[in-house]
Amino acid sequence: MRAAAIIENFLEMMSAERGAAENTLSSYRRDLEAAAEFIAARGSNLPDAASEDIRAYLDEMNTLGFAATSQARRLSALRQFFRFLYAEGMRQDDPTGILDAPKKERSLPKIMSEQAVGRLLDRAKLEAEDSAMAGTDRLRAMRLHALLETLYATGMRVSELVGLPASVARSDHRFLLVRGKGAKDRMVPLSAKAREAMSRYLALRDAQPESDDNPWLFPAFSESGHLARQVFARELKSLAARAGISTSAISPHVLRHAFASHLLQNGADLRAVQQLLGHSDISTTQIYTHVLEERLHQLVSEHHPLAD
Template sequence: MRASAAIENFLEMMSAERGAAQNTLDSYRRDLEDAASFSAGTGIPLPLAEPVTIRTYLDDIANRGFAATSQARRLSALRQFFRFLYMENIRADDPTSTFDAPKKDRSLPKIMSEADVEKLLARAEVETLDAKASNTVHFQALRLHALLEILYATGLRVSELVGLPVTVARSDNRFLMVRGKGSKDRMVPLSGKARIAMMKYLELRDALPGLCDSPWLFPAVSESGFLARQVFGRDLKGLAARAGLKTSAISPHVLRHAFASHLLQNGADLRAVQQLLGHSDISTTQIYTHVMEERLHQLVTKHHPLAD
């Protein structure tokens, strides 16, 4: 089987049977096509590659300066690809079965302090009240305020946030039903402030021609029909600069981290945070355990009779 055909069949399986998101499929495609190009250069199509070819490829991307996390991702893609070929009886073995993933340091997520988040949200709200702003600027201010209030209230992934259907704003529920990775639904609570910001934005959105009929809460002229993640990220950094905050330390993903960290700092259970974030594995949520460790240390220091 040609490498291109094998890769297409694998991606079709990942989409149909495992519900992989488009971003995930695009990542698999890039990784596998790079491996296929390398393997073809040795005279062997990727579906027929032997362990020595895979090992040489992994050494090659390491020499190209790929980080350990990127190397591990490439190996993971290859493992799933060859496991698929094995299950489909296209080949009789898995050439990646004896490989260990590159060791990688687990970096702590960047987070914002509660004070900085409050400063950011306050600035976003102030900009919605500018009476001198044009209609376009006023709309963008209301949209950005709604995005930030919803993000900090729910901890949604940025792709989940910008792709929210407008029906979530038209219901009178205190919860959002979100479809996350792997097409898995989860329920997240929505704060009163987030709901107010969303309704103020929705009122203007519904009054604008070309937007009121969109099925998306944050419509835009784009391939998807909703606001691009990059546009939200750019607007957020602009707001951070106007709020006097360091822009390099702020992104939509950092606010998601802030949501989780601030919950844990204030006594939330790790399992509850796992559910809210949509993590399928608790080990993913455990990057925040440094927050819990500090809270437990303070608890013992304050309340244990022998702490002094």
């Protein structure tokens, strides 16, 4: 069977059995097709590749200057692919089993200070309450305010946020039911400010003629029917510039990091933060422990009798 057909079968399995998101499937497709092209040039077929073929592929990426994170991601895709072949009886071995993942430094997440987030939210609220705004501009301003308050109150992934159905915001304003990676649901609490911003936005949204036929909380004229992540990110950067905050230091994901870091700074339990972020493994959440280390160091410096 040709590599392309087997890749399609693998992607169908990842979608049906693992609940992989469209972005994940697209990433797997690109990585596997790139590997298949390289291995075909060596006179072999991806499903029949030997460990030497995979190692040569990784060496080629290193030579071309691919970051260790990119190399590790592609190797992970190949591991999943060959495990699928083994499980389906198409191979009796896994050629990636003896290969080590490229070593990569785990960078600390970019975060914003509580003061900077406060300035951003204050600016969003000011614009949302601007009585001079009307029509589409007013709806957009109130939508952005609701998006930001909700994102900072919950730490949701941006894809989870823009893809919220309108029904979840109507059922119980104190909590939102979020569908995360792997189609796993979790409950996240909404702050009073987020509830207020959401209620004001919902009232204006529901008054729009086209809102009745759109099931999304943040509808848009797009292929998905809801606001695109890129549009939200662009509006966020524009708001940051108006608030006097560097646009290079802001993104929806930075606000997710800020949510987690600020919780830990103020005494939240790491396990609770893990649950709120929707991390399946606490090791993913532990990247934020540098915040705890800084907080403990400050406590010792301020309160230990022998501290300088």
